[in-house]
Amino acid sequence: MKTSYPVIGFIGLGTMGKSMARNLIAAGYSVNLYNRSPENLLDLVNLGGTARDSPMAVAKVSEIVLLSLPDSKAVESVVYGEKGLLEGLNKDSILVDMTTSQPQSTRKIAEDLRQRGIHMLDAPVSGGPKGAAEGTLSIMVGGDEKTYLKARPLLEVLGKKLFFVGPAGSGHTLKVINNLLYGTLFIASCEAVALGVKAGIEAETLIDVISSSSGHNHAVNVKFKEKVLSRDFSPGFTLSLLHKDMTIALELAESLNIPLETTANAYKLIDRENQGPLQSLDHSALIQLFEKALDIEVKKHPNT
Template identity: 40%
Template sequence: MKIGLIGLGAMGKPMALNLMGAGYEVYVYDVRDEVVKELEEKVTGGCKTVAELASKSDTIISSLPNAKIVEAVMTGEDGVFKNSRQGTIIIDMSSVSPGSSKRIAKKAEEYGIDYIDAPVSGGVSGASAGTLTIMVGGKDDTFFKVKPLFEVLGKNIYHVGEVGCGDAIKMINNLLLGCNMAALAEALALGVKCGLSVEIMREVISKSSGRSYALEAKLEKFIMANSYSGGFAVDLQHKDLGIALEASKEEAVPLPVTATAAQVYETARAKGLNRRDMSSIVKIWEDLIEIEISGKEH
């Protein structure tokens, strides 16, 4: 199987190397020529255009920043659809809205191309180790054809329904994460103002009904350490909540809690916390009511 991989960012690059290591022919493309050149000697070949990559590939994987870019890459005059053979399978591993993937998949059908969405969870470390969680939306037969590729890239692989369903479950998961983190920041601020130490709150809540992944993953490592480098950026969480709000309009489902949480991350971006871990939103309350949430004692 000849695989083309479009998008050599933090996730795409290690995925390309893992597929090459598993014995596949791998062709790569990115808008940054220097990144393609960096990988040329480690994969089957680098491509100068999307059209060149499409013409060489049986299966194409895209890992791109947003739906607008995905659509342009797929449907443009020099894009994937017009330069791929019938029967080509496209796997979009970007995080976009379910509606966007459904629309692109319909256009793919016009060219005799099978299109599936397969967003991931697990971050750069998971991409490097080949242990990603992969959430796949697409036809059964298409999924089984490319499942061996997913088994190279990930450890937990879920076929969750038709096209768009992979994006949907990723969206729901990230909606919960974003809202939980915003609620945790708010709760910590109130607790500190009431005289509780962050350490006591961590100890008690972790054994009580208010516990969450946000508490377990973010409180001690980031907030209590007052160190917000690395992790999952505010900008990325803001983008994910935006995807959920876009879907809410398409499906006519009110999301008042999500809309409020999105404004919390928007406020954090206005404070210049864009690239900091999402837990840095506690800085909003620290500045607003002049408290310190980080550290073990208050």
């Protein structure tokens, strides 16, 4: 443990948070941990993290507290709830929200903290569970630049591409816009790949060729290769989280009076399916709808 490093708190140790906390512990940071289900902390404690029994307890002993929670509702409950962060954060400490949260909520929390002499960054991530495990995430940071420079060394442990994008809420704004685009590309890719397979082209060939051609995108290049072809729909990035992100982006567009026809159309399908059994699966399970409609399956060639 390096004594010159700031003491860290980490709250929300799910698919993303657990790997990020593990990388911080491995890099020599002293990390205080809180998770709603404490049993999910045990392996991090075995690696050298310290379990605390509330967000308040984490905040009292940490200089920089990181959050990786599902959404703004969870972030607000951890900040404002009983034994929440507000009861524990010290003056001049820094809260870094790595959740994909609602920018409006982020700005309110940042202002409430500012009035108490506490700094906040919104620092959502892209790169999925693999990027979190390998420490190669993209991190888009909103807030005050001086605070960003203080937190930067520890963010460099978590990600390889760091972007300072503007004042409080800017990171979260950029992230949901990215995911609105990604979700739309995913649906368009489902349509294109399903069409190709129905037209008689072998799925792996189709995906390989598109990945090397002008139609390439993250959905085809990565998600179809890693999840769809191997029929692994375990989360990953759940449909419910993608739905949350696209909802926030479309609410933003509505608040600015901007009609978004194409992305809003892709969202309709995601919104409908988010009510059903696919909700808690990886979002790549959406391909099954297209397969069912066309009576096909997007799978590896039997000889590979």
